[in-house]
Amino acid sequence: MKQPSVYLKMRVLGAVDTVEGRTRHERVHNVAAMTFLDEQGNSRQFTWRTIQTWFYRYKNHGITGMTPQPRKDKGQVRKATxxxxxxxxxxxxxxxxxxxxxxxxxxxxxxxxxxxxxxxxxxxxxxxxxxxxxxxxxxxxxxxxxxxxxx
Structure with missing residues (x-):
């Protein structure tokens, strides 16, 4: 399945702030039970661990942490030449x-x-x-x- 867009990730993170729950952990689990529509109208659901990863990436790196980054060693030989x-x-x-x-x-x-x-x-x-x-x-x-x- 196609990777979620930054817009969809931010909508999911916005739901963490608005959904009911006493702790952030509870709110993340409640959001994981929700279904979101992407830009093409497909319903998407994400695990609590994925949402938590997005949350910490956003907290530490801002919006730039939400964009997919290629591996730093992509295309380089690691062991044999x-x-x-x-x-x-x-x-x-x-x-x-x-x-x-x-x-x-x-x-x-x-x-x-x-x-x-x-x-x-x-x-x-x-x-x-x-x-x-x-x-x-x-x-x-x-x-x-x-x-x-x-x-």
Missing amino acids: PEELLEAINAAQPHFHNKRSNKRAIYRFCIERGFLQADRIAQTTFYRFIREYDLLAPVDVLYRGLIALRN
Whole structure:
């Protein structure tokens, strides 16, 4: 389901101030039982924990805390680099007889032989890197891709 807009979040937080209850905790739980309409007319209901999170974000950061923020490390490599993967793939490919080898088989071979560590790169990350950097392409294409990566 689509993320709620800032306007809808502020309406929910406004309801926390107006709904009955002796403590803020009670009011948040009462608001969680309510149904709100979003801008498209769809009924939405939120858990008390979500409402409490919004409340503290608004309290600490104001209206800017209500807008969705992308991760600060989005798109950055945390553990393994494309160059390390290329070295591991190049070391593994001579052990496969056919020119076109299976990505899963290459990953497993690299883990078994110690070219890669499973705790440093997950199988899905391995697949994504192969797709994004075209690591199973012929060598001349790979060389041009790595040159472009460094520039």
